[in-house]
Amino acid sequence: MHRYRSHTCGALRKSDAGNIVRLSGWVHRVRDHGGVLFIDLRDHYGITQVVADPDSPCFNIAEMARGEWVLRIDGDVKPRSAETINANLPTGEIEVYARDIEVLSKADELPLPVFGEPDYPEDIRLKYRFLDLRRETLHSNIMQRTRIIAKMREEMNKIEFTEFSTPILTASSPEGARDFLVPSRIHPGQFYALPQAPQQYKQLIMMSGFDRYFQIAPCFRDEDPRADRLPGEFYQLDLEMSFVEQDEILETMEPVMRNVFEAFAGGKPVTQNFRRIAYDDAIRMYGSDKPDLRNPIVMQDVSEHFRGSGFGVFAGILDADPKHQVWAIPVKGAGSRKHCDRMNSWAQGEGQPGMGYIFWRELEGKFDAAGPIAKNIGEERTEALRQQLGLEIGDAVFFAAGDPKKFAAFAGSARQKAGEEAGLIDEDRFELCWIVDFPFYEWDEDNKRVEFAHNPFSMPQGGKEALDAATTEEQQLALKAYQYDLVCNGFEIASGGIRNHLPDTMVKAFEYAGLSKETVEERFGGLYRAFQYGAPPHGGMAAGVDRVVMLLVGAKNLREITMFPMNQQARDVLMGAPGEVGNEQLRELNLRINPIIKD
Known part of the structure; x- marks a missing residue:
């Protein structure tokens, strides 16, 4: 017999009655019924009820067992009587009568409960996340997350997209948030940036002649946390297509997103034909560019x-x-x-x-x-x-x-x-729609100038001719972009656009946002150079994996669907990050920490 188990704690059924089995897992709880001990033994797969009566040779060890101890139990599978069947458990028709118990690991007094899942302070939950993840709801959410991501990959493979990985250490990018910077040891005084999104790389993939790209991409933004976005990092279903117009991208991705939702909606209705609502109409009718159409x-x-x-x-x-x-x-x-x-x-x-x-x-x-x-x-x-x-x-x-x-x-x-x-x-449905025709520019009140409203790499509707004709700020602010969002139940879950693939158009668009041709060449040199050598018309989008999962499992906070999140102060209290580093590491990186001046 295997050293630790012949079956998992979720595998045994009535048909296994009469067999001798070996199980290993955590003590979920112990109950004493008139001297007979009932141990709910839990592993990743489920829970099995183990019985230790006073005549059992391992009864003394069973008496010692406490919550979250790890045990190996050998025993006989027996059917439960009709009145003791637990219909809520897949293993609820049987129980295992213990012959032998081995303590594989003991647990100290728990800083937070695993059984019962009462509310508990968030920082305690995050500091002891390995315990928090044992709780049924969170454990289930994380597993559902992996299934949803697998479904996304399945749907993208079905329509002949190819998965490519893009670099993590890259150059700073104007995605609308602060970059996380990484100092270079080899190049003193210079920095890499963690990607806010694989935007430029996925466009370069199109420049390289690959036709349909996707990846489950990690993205990093140094911004304040909120309920629908975690501090630090998040993941998105990122994709790009060549030789397409806006309608084709929407028609390609709508069934993908619908199929993902239907697979995990638990029978709740999912919109079959996504409405397309112009941004201006969405604001006028709903007061929001991410309306809850329920x-x-x-x-x-x-x-x-x-x-x-x-x-x-x-x-x-x-x-x-x-x-x-x-x-x-x-x-x-x-x-x-x-x-x-x-x-x-x-x-x-x-x-x-x-x-x-x-x-x-x-x-x-x-x-x-x-x-x-x-x-x-x-x-x-x-x-x-x-x-x-x-x-x-x-x-x-x-x-x-x-x-x-x-x-x-x-x-x-x-x-x-x-x-x-x-x-x-109606809380029991998923209503999805496309928001289209976003403004290309918006007014930056702080700097008193025109700024990109969304992705700066999007194509303005009307192309360079429309840009050339927009000679006043009022006309520039009236320009629309080939930019679109996918919205579900009041949350933006995806954003995309047709890209600006013509160098002259790109330069003109950035000029209105206050960047000269020289600055564009310097900051976006790789992309700008690629546009000089035959750039296909292309476009794409990115769907927020975390938000999609949050909606599908009914969570109220992204921390409930993320394995190791930071807290509200952007700290990883489990691993102690961010933290100080030694002077030797700083010298290697040619860095010096300025003393913090307190008021």
Whole structure:
């Protein structure tokens, strides 16, 4: 018999009854039932119940066993009686009567529990991550992550993409976040950067004549942590294609992403045909470029109902600037004073003075519009507003007013909050859509200049002709890019674009963003040189592996689907990183640490 096991702790079934087996694993828990000990023995594969009665030669050892000790147990497989079958376990029809127990390893008192999975301070969980990973939910999430990645690879191989690995030590790149820098020992005073994304390399792969590339790529960004992105590193399904236009990329990747979601959705519905929503429309209808389409609320411009009306606040806002608008957030089933007061309080908590509203109730068999706004604009305007929005008795509408560029994000948050409060969001489905036609540039208020809105390597719609014609900042800000995002349930899960593969167009695009031709040649020399020698039209995208996994397993935080994450302060408390290094290492790298000046 094998030194440690003949079976795993998840393998035994009723058909194994009568056999002598050997199991090894961790003590999940020990229960004493009237002198008979029941040990739940756990390994990677499952749990088997082991019985040690007082007559067993190994009973004394079983009495000593504590949680997370590692045991090797030999015993007889016996069927459980009908009333003791555990239908929640695959091994629940049998139990193993112990003949011999060997203690392979003892465990000290645990700093956090493994059995039961109660909430526990995050830093303790991360410091003892090897224990945390034994907990059922987290262990299951990590295994599901590997299956999801395997499915991504399977789907990409099916459509004849080839997996290539790109360098980790590279040059600094303008991806929108800070680089992690690595000092060079061989080249004193010079630094490598860890890649924020394999952007330039995957384009160079297209320059090299390879047609369809992908990889599960590690990416590194020195940015503050948030719930949907970990500090330090993340992974993405990165891909690029030659001789394609935007529609072909979307049509290629839509079934890949749909198949991945359907394989792990647990029976929840997945969007079959992804809508394509222009960026400007997404902002106008949902107040966000990553809308949660499980929420049925669609915002509308209702400015004309308030222009010259008796509601002086909105009328004054509209008169102050022709760009100003009033947006309506219509909410089915929210037509009560209590509901409207909750939304008003929420808005105040968001730093707003409040939130105007109208709700409809029945009075003497007729529609009755309630709220201060209804009284001020009058019955005729209120009724026209109700009909435009398609609202009935028991419904409500909330308003946002001013410059849409300034209030759109708040209106989008209000839309989501209103949908949640009214119970309109179907939590048990995955709604996916493409957001297209992103702005090519945006205004950098800090530096008072035009800056790239998304990927600087994207192709502007209209190409160089459109760039040449955009001679003013206003015209430049109106340019659109062949840039697209894939969104699911309010999360951006992928982003991509058609690339700018023409050197003159590239130089012109960077010129508007404040970079000269010489700077472009210096900073992006490899890519710029490649464009001089026959560059195919190409494009691609990258899907965030971590976010996809988080959605599919129903986790609320990326730490719940990552094996060894950092904490909120970007520290690896398990390994003690970042940490200090000795003077000898610093001298080898020609570095010196400046003393930290404390206030």
